[in-house]
Amino acid sequence: MSSLDGPEHTPVPPPILNPAGGANQVRVRAYNERLVLSLVRLYGALSKADIARRSGLSAQTVSVIMRVLEKEGLLSRGAPVRGRVGQPSIPMHLNPDAVYSFGLKIGRRSADLVLMDFVGRIRMQLHQTYAYPLPDEILAFVTSGIEEIESRLDDKQRSRIAGLGIAAPFELWNWAEEVGAPPGAMEVWRDVDLQADIAARVSHPVFLQNDATSACGAELVFGVGPSYPDFVYFFIGSFIGGGIVLNSAIFSGRTGTAGAIGPLPVRDRNGETKQLLEIASIFVLENMLRERGIDPEPLWYSADDWVDFGEPMEVWIQDSAKALAQAIVAAASIVDFSAAVIDGGFPDWVRSRMVQATIDEAAKLDLQGVVMPEIIEGAVGAQARAIGGASLPIFSRYLTDQNVLFKEIDHAEGT
């Protein structure tokens, strides 16, 4: 074909990629087992025949896999479903007690330790507040907390703990000032490898993920995830953070901070450019209350302790909604998310008001050509970060929400 000649374009630069590995039966079986478990989790309960239809695997293959999973105690059989022609089908569901997992949420004002079961229910929890977090205190809290919770389990139950997932803010030393910590107090965090330190004191695998990303993961798995394949997620804590779900999977990005969203430039009430986190964070409300001589302590403890703080809270919600609306438009201009999910460390009634205000503010913006996502409330709530953390060990070992076979699941695992 020498007659075909044309311009060549720029030559390929030296590749740095190391693509995925090849496939073999062992991996195929591991994948199919996870697929079965994930399908069961997603639908609550499915018969072997259902799984065969939904997975495209043969009935026999599914039969074999599910028998093994049942024998291992991961699946249990429900009551036979009669009323249709043919042999009654036996719905299989996840055995809630098959796997437990610890979730540790570290915040600027409080820490939570939860024990979650295989179906995402919180079975025990511990809570601690502080003016600002310090590594030693956190370490003490998590080790004594795990000890205490485990003391209430029997040997069999303890052996079923898949690990500990930590949901923590990255770069805690930044914005120490905004949170009212004494100068320099947060600097210790610079040299702390929390995952390693905790892993050294705990006999389970330890996982670490950004706190907002974790909350997003909880929303994906236990909240609106099944209804929306792509969404941008905002979690309003002491500082606002967020996460991104693409193709029904958390996208955590190169540095693990995709969807951080905090530094996004928006215009404030006066038309000045500010970063989103300077407006739509709880520390802003806290400072507003303090300026007005109102005690902000109810904000710290539990979301249920919030009261209606009246005017300052209303201003904060309005300002935040305005900023969130702009953030959503910016996000939608970059990725055509089907939803924007807003949740936070506050009670449901605050979330409702925040979401409605954001919907109203979004309507005032120039939306020509923008595929606007549905703006909705998160379904998980204030505990989302701890739940997301706790789900890390479980997903790492038993489940998959990605249709990906050979890529390592990208939570870093310690030890």
Place this chain on the structure above:
Amino acid sequence: MSSLDGPEHTPVPPPILNPAGGANQVRVRAYNERLVLSLVRLYGALSKADIARRSGLSAQTVSVIMRVLEKEGLLSRGAPVRGRVGQPSIPMHLNPDAVYSFGLKIGRRSADLVLMDFVGRIRMQLHQTYAYPLPDEILAFVTSGIEEIESRLDDKQRSRIAGLGIAAPFELWNWAEEVGAPPGAMEVWRDVDLQADIAARVSHPVFLQNDATSACGAELVFGVGPSYPDFVYFFIGSFIGGGIVLNSAIFSGRTGTAGAIGPLPVRDRNGETKQLLEIASIFVLENMLRERGIDPEPLWYSADDWVDFGEPMEVWIQDSAKALAQAIVAAASIVDFSAAVIDGGFPDWVRSRMVQATIDEAAKLDLQGVVMPEIIEGAVGAQARAIGGASLPIFSRYLTDQNVLFKEIDHAEGT
């Protein structure tokens, strides 16, 4: 474990997902074959032993697969490499003539039809300009063009054509005004299913993708892609558009327009909020030239025909750079891209000035907490859209850059 009790969170809403299918040997083989071809493409040439190491497959497996691929003519062997201990390795490379593919780029001012080979080289090309595009003219151009190009191929070559990939703007009828089309002239596009119409006249599989997304795909495969696993891509054509690469794969989103970027709100020179496309598009430069009585026609034909238009062009570059810098910060706040790639339907020297200006403008912005991407020039250039289009049929059938085994490759295929 009845002693373990805790609050339950909101129950799962009815799922709508239909997750991926299960795995079996047939799919494994198909996947491994694509993996081998993709590795060879990425690295230019690799021996069987290299592939075995990089894929994690056994040498024997790779040997069998590659022998088949060689027999099918997709791979050919290079000269044995001596100079190292042991049997000399035989580098295998893609046979450029194993597969051909047509790429059709439809623009607001011109259309291109290219014939691309298996290694991404353009082997023939045709070009047509117009004041504005109309379906019938496009249809005539593509059918006669394909006929002409095929007439210069022999039977064997014709049989190796994998298909036709179209890179076209979505919603052509919008912004008809900005491009100077007579009122209503572009409305015909509303009722046209271009993919179907062309598929009915062409004997090859037809693929369709947004033009900017296609350009982005070309950059991923033939440009900077191998060096950057995630990047946001801007293609400055008559209208600016863009694309997104995540995990070394095009992310095209729910509506196929992820990374459209055009509607992103930015501040213009005067501090007013505008959409990115109202500033950083070639039609803006065109109008500026026309206002100053300068003939803008050189902009339309080929990128090589551009001349330095002096002051108005400088203003356009500055304005565009300012807007692009803001867009990059917004994008980086949402996803921690490793690079922001700028390319366009203009000559290389314009691209260089645009990128440098954008780097300068970005430095002036508030970047606290933002993980800024590297701002770099595209390596493919003005033909990126057509090349990206032409690569659709090839990737659909022979290659994979995603580590994904069971998800359908998401270019829609017609007929």
Place this chain on the structure above:
DNA sequence: AATAAATAAATCCAATTGAATTATTAATTC
């Protein structure tokens, strides 16, 4: 009788394992 779920047995197929073959360089001996 028809239908559907579940499963046992036999078969198939792709990857792996282990051994053998081939081609080369490196080191040693004559």
Place this chain on the structure above:
DNA sequence: GAATTAATAATTCAATTGGATTTATTTATT
């Protein structure tokens, strides 16, 4: 310097492994 031997690496042949499919059968229901 030439010949010999060892080491190394690429490739492939033959046998094995293991998981999915196919086919046939059983069970339970309308």
